[in-house]
Amino acid sequence: MKKVKGGDFNFASRAQKIDKLEFPQSTEERFIVKANKDGVGFQWKTYDEKLLARIIDKQTFDNTVAEATRICRNLWREKQREEHKDPTKAYQPLLYVSVFLILLAFVFLLVLIYGNRDKLALLYVAVSILCFAALLTLIVVAKTWSLEPQFMDLEKVQMNKVTEYLNNQNSQIYQTKGYKWQVEPNLYWIELVSI
Structure with missing residues (x-):
């Protein structure tokens, strides 16, 4: 050759x-x-x-x-x-749950501001939900940063x-x-x- x-x-x-x-x-x-x-x-x-x-x-x-x-x-x-293939696809549902929880926490905060309910309890619930959403997001970020895609060596495998x-x-x-x-x-x- x-x-x-x-x-x-x-x-x-x-x-x-x-x-x-x-x-x-x-x-x-x-x-x-x-x-x-x-x-x-x-x-x-x-x-x-x-x-x-x-x-x-x-x-x-x-x-x-x-x-x-x-x-x-x-x-x-x-x-x-x-x-x-998207290696982060498995973590997308966690992000959707996190977004939903953030929206839910804002609903509780709106009720806290404009409602006549127990304000301290609503504040604790809203902050707890926000913390949980933040924790889920941090878990997803940590997992995706630690991912290393494994690609096949095409010529070696073909050989x-x-x-x-x-x-x-x-x-x-x-x-x-x-x-x-x-x-x-x-x-x-x-x-x-x-x-």
């Missing part, structure tokens, strides 16, 4: 890196399936009759590549959901899952034919190699 000149390769997105890479050529001993343009999965319809017809049939090959791509895409979707899948395929199908799937260390391609 060669890096092509132009731009800083370290700060490029995965798709930009793939676009700038020079991939190795496929041979009879090593067939390369490149990552697709968006960097999530692998290129379909890469079956080469001349190189692969004696090794494996087209449908088995395509199914293996399609499943590896499906694994990558599902993990990417899971990461997207994880990144857009592990695709490797696990391809190892399973190797033991079930490909090793009996004298070949095995391997994963390139950065998941820029997968390759079917002769054992």
